[in-house]
Amino acid sequence: MTRRAPYDGIVVTTPVSIPYVRFSTRGAHWWIGRALAALVRDSGLSKDRFDGVCATSMSLAPDTAVGIVQHHGLTPRWLDYIPMGGVTGVVAMRRAARAIQAGDADIVACIAGDTNHIDSFRQGLENFSQFGKDAVYPVGTGGPNASFAFLTDYYMRTYGARREDFGKMCVAQRDNALAYPHALFKTPLTLEQYMSARPIAEPVHLFDCVMPCAGAEAYLVMREEEARDLGLSFGRILGTIERHNAFPDDPVQYRGGWAMDSGELYGMAGVTPDDIDFFETYDDYPVINMLQFEDLGFCAKGEAPDFVRSHSLTVDGSFPINTSGGQLSVGQAGGAGGFLGTVEAIRQVTGQALGKPVPDAKIGLVGGFGMISYDRGVCSAAAILAAGD
Amino acid sequence: MATPLKKPKRKNPVLRTRAPMLPPAPRSRISLGLTSGAARGVFELQVCRDCGAVQYPPREACRVCLSDRLDWTPRSGAGELVAHTTLRHAMENYFRERLPWRLGIVKLDSGQASGGPPGQSESGTPSLIVHVHGDCAEPPCRVRVRAMLDRAGQAVLLALPEKDTPHMSDDPQMRELTCNPKFRKVFVTDGKNPVGQAVVRAMVAAGSDLVWVGEAAPWKKIPGFEEIKALPEVTVVDLDVTNPDSVKRCAGQIGPKVDILVNTAEQHRAYTVGGRYGTENARAEMEINYFGLLRLAQEFGPVMMSRGADTETNAVAWVNILSIFALANKPDQSTFSASKAAAHSLAQAMRAGMHKTGVRVINLYPGPLDVEWNQELRPPKVTPAALARAIVAALQGGAEDVYPGDIAKDWYERWRRDPKVLERELAQGE
Numbered sequence: 001m002t003r004r005a006p007y008d009g010i011v012v013t014t015p016v017s018i019p020y021v022r023f024s025t026r027g028a029h030w031w032i033g034r035a036l037a038a039l040v041r042d043s044g045l046s047k048d049r050f051d052g053v054c055a056t057s058m059s060l061a062p063d064t065a066v067g068i069v070q071h072h073g074l075t076p077r078w079l080d081y082i083p084m085g086g087v088t089g090v091v092a093m094r095r096a097a098r099a100i101q102a103g104d105a106d107i108v109a110c111i112a113g114d115t116n117h118i119d120s121f122r123q124g125l126e127n128f129s130q131f132g133k134d135a136v137y138p139v140g141t142g143g144p145n146a147s148f149a150f151l152t153d154y155y156m157r158t159y160g161a162r163r164e165d166f167g168k169m170c171v172a173q174r175d176n177a178l179a180y181p182h183a184l185f186k187t188p189l190t191l192e193q194y195m196s197a198r199p200i201a202e203p204v205h206l207f208d209c210v211m212p213c214a215g216a217e218a219y220l221v222m223r224e225e226e227a228r229d230l231g232l233s234f235g236r237i238l239g240t241i242e243r244h245n246a247f248p249d250d251p252v253q254y255r256g257g258w259a260m261d262s263g264e265l266y267g268m269a270g271v272t273p274d275d276i277d278f279f280e281t282y283d284d285y286p287v288i289n290m291l292q293f294e295d296l297g298f299c300a301k302g303e304a305p306d307f308v309r310s311h312s313l314t315v316d317g318s319f320p321i322n323t324s325g326g327q328l329s330v331g332q333a334g335g336a337g338g339f340l341g342t343v344e345a346i347r348q349v350t351g352q353a354l355g356k357p358v359p360d361a362k363i364g365l366v367g368g369f370g371m372i373s374y375d376r377g378v379c380s381a382a383a384i385l386a387a388g389d
Numbered sequence: 390m391a392t393p394l395k396k397p398k399r400k401n402p403v404l405r406t407r408a409p410m411l412p413p414a415p416r417s418r419i420s421l422g423l424t425s426g427a428a429r430g431v432f433e434l435q436v437c438r439d440c441g442a443v444q445y446p447p448r449e450a451c452r453v454c455l456s457d458r459l460d461w462t463p464r465s466g467a468g469e470l471v472a473h474t475t476l477r478h479a480m481e482n483y484f485r486e487r488l489p490w491r492l493g494i495v496k497l498d499s500g501q502a503s504g505g506p507p508g509q510s511e512s513g514t515p516s517l518i519v520h521v522h523g524d525c526a527e528p529p530c531r532v533r534v535r536a537m538l539d540r541a542g543q544a545v546l547l548a549l550p551e552k553d554t555p556h557m558s559d560d561p562q563m564r565e566l567t568c569n570p571k572f573r574k575v576f577v578t579d580g581k582n583p584v585g586q587a588v589v590r591a592m593v594a595a596g597s598d599l600v601w602v603g604e605a606a607p608w609k610k611i612p613g614f615e616e617i618k619a620l621p622e623v624t625v626v627d628l629d630v631t632n633p634d635s636v637k638r639c640a641g642q643i644g645p646k647v648d649i650l651v652n653t654a655e656q657h658r659a660y661t662v663g664g665r666y667g668t669e670n671a672r673a674e675m676e677i678n679y680f681g682l683l684r685l686a687q688e689f690g691p692v693m694m695s696r697g698a699d700t701e702t703n704a705v706a707w708v709n710i711l712s713i714f715a716l717a718n719k720p721d722q723s724t725f726s727a728s729k730a731a732a733h734s735l736a737q738a739m740r741a742g743m744h745k746t747g748v749r750v751i752n753l754y755p756g757p758l759d760v761e762w763n764q765e766l767r768p769p770k771v772t773p774a775a776l777a778r779a780i781v782a783a784l785q786g787g788a789e790d791v792y793p794g795d796i797a798k799d800w801y802e803r804w805r806r807d808p809k810v811l812e813r814e815l816a817q818g819e
Contacts, residue, residue, distance in 0.1 A: 126413065130417050130446075131446040134446045138413045138414070138539070139412075139492055141518075145478065146518075150472040150473070150474060151472070199475075200478045201476050202475045248452070251471050374446055375518055
């Protein structure tokens with residue numbers, strides 16, 4: 001394979017989050033508009049300077065990115081729409097970086113925003129994908145709960161994971177979330193509460209499930225000198241990967257596309273898993289954290305339960321994960337859920353954490369996992385970010 | 390082992406009748422191929438004609454070689470349950486009212502005849518998300534997958550234990566996907582013909598709680614009727630399907646209690662177009678075979694539809710006995726064929742309406758029955774008992790289109806291949 005060009009001279013900056021709410025009476029454009037306004041406010045740039053836009057939303061139909069620029073009065077020369085759910089935070093970054101390197105754009109606004117009306121989550125599920133409509137929604141799955149229950153059931157059966165192991169991650173993430181101002185879950189979670197929660201789709205129980213909500217996340221991608229001129233703190237992109245529909249013949253998903261590409265990720269970044277100071281996993285269900293620990297090189301396949309048992313996972317722990325609380329404690333704001341980890345990683349490496357900072361955070365890893373269509377998550381991605389200075 | 394179903398208590402008439410909810414019905418056009426197979430009681434998946442790869446969910450192009458030559462092909466359904474879950478929460482009311490509900494992933498066996506060129510093995514067999522019968526063990530375990538019609542009339546997949554288990558049809562998920570006569574109340578519209586009597590006996594044997602039998606002409610003595618009447622489950626009711634008042638009276642009397650209606654009323658003569666001058670004979674056939682069905686549908690249909698989810702002994706099925714001659718006219722039974730074609734067309738409309746509340750319309754298209762007006766036809770002929778068995782099998786199994794008898798199966802295959810060729814061959818008496 002051709003050696004991939006590095007992202008030299010390209011930086012990520014201006015992480016913004018619009019506080020989440022469980023249900024919103026506003027439209028998706030409102031959430032996207034607030035994110036754009038926050039980017040303008042925090043960067044000091046006028047919106048006319050955003051000559052590139054990469055956007056995602058799951059509640060914007062019938063609009064796409066075209067509707068976004070018309071609605072908000074932007075006139076970009078580079079426009080991308082990435083309806084890929086949980087990988088969008090990483091995918092937007094890597095596309096924007098390449099566009100800037102190629103000279104197709106100078107400053108790219110990467111935005112994810114979604115509203116959540118009563119019943120809009122169910123309506124989204126009903127029409128999520130053709131395979132979903134034909135082969136999984138009609139059997140009563142009620143969305144991703146059952147699909148992830150299959151993964152979790154298989155993983156527990158095959159590798160000996162216990163509910164306590166998933167609980168340990170959920171409890172640690174909740175602890176992180178208590179310091180993060182935008183988290184929807186603001187009370188501590190104990191392992192006893194986790195274990196005694198009601199079953200949703202066994203073995204998945206209440207605290208294994210993310211809560212759908214409304215919210216928005218965004219950041220800017222630009223050249224380093226531009227960020228310096230503007231006086232913006234920035235992070236560097238050391239490496240990224242993206243993979244879709246990996247291992248389609250696995251009867252039940254027990255690995256993601258990361259397993260195909262993690263060598264390339266670390267090779268491009270010039271670091272090893274030992275160098276990672278914190279990991280923003282994609283955590284729509286805790287079993288996916290375990291898949292990422294394994295497939296991104298922190299332990300061998302099947303060893304994630306032991307890995308979890310042997311580490312403390314809070315911000316101040318031996319292996320900090322989801323330092324803002326992750327989707328499990330902050331909420332899953334539709335497509336913005338795919339941005340949550342990226343935005344939090346930018347904050348951590350630029351010393352702008354809204355909650356607890358990871359001590360001496362230099363290098364962070366972000367995982368993305370998206371689009372539960374039929375029986376599995378189809379998209380996977382990851383990025384390694386480093387402090388700018 | 391499934392818990393044997395107990396005889397349900399009599400319903401308290403003061404309680405509200407639960408409104409029928411349906412599982413989600415929308416499907417892509419290509420996916421309806423699965424429904425087409427399930428409607429005939431066959432589990433079919435798309436198999437690539439070029440590389441042999443089996444596809445699921447249904448596709449427009451082969452996931453391996455991108456060929457668009459994907460043929461719906463019967464599959465054995467043998468495989469392994471590799472993961473499962475029990476839903477305790479559901480977004481859709483239909484499932485919410487029926488929790489807990491077991492689902493799983495089945496990996497089908499490979500190595501079945503691929504249907505592709507020699508030497509081509511199947512490239513991976515797809516994983517199926519299925520309803521799981523309660524008697525299936527914890528994964529991993531061997532199962533059989535069947536395509537079943539759900540209450541919305543659309544295909545879903547069901548994993549059954551590898552071998553039959555006691556009382557397996559009493560499993561709540563299985564019962565939801567079938568129309569089992571056990572503990573249900575059945576109305577057989579005419580008991581004074583051999584088919585009607587065979588159906589009554591079959592329903593009693595299948596565990597029906599109560600069988601009402603229609604009698605149009607009480608003064609006529611018909612062999613066998615007295616024995617039917619003497620069965621403890623049987624109650625005779627007056628019904629003349631040619632008389633609107635009679636149909637209305639009968640529906641007023643028993644309509645709100647009927648769970649399964651089997652229309653056995655039939656007028657049958659065997660004449661060519663010119664073989665019987667005038668239209669009286671044809672009118673008599675239409676009066677019973679078509680207008681009779683329409684009258685029944687208007688009087689019994691709405692009340693049955695209102696009871697599509699009424700406790701575990703809800704209204705579930707309407708059974709029409711049509712004829713394979715409904716698909717292509719048999720010239721020496723010209724007007725009979727035409728009346729059955731009319732009934733077939735009406736049954737399609739009934740199905741469109743009754744699916745909306747979960748009541749299944751089952752159509753049987755038998756080959757020639759072994760009855761007096763088919764005396765001149767050569768065998769094979771379908772005995773009334775065999776036809777009755779086919780009805781019970783459809784109710785218990787889940788098919789909605791049934792072609793009992795060798796002639797019906799032969800005609801049906803020829804009709805699917807080319808209706809014009811069949812028409813020409815029938816014109817030549819073949």
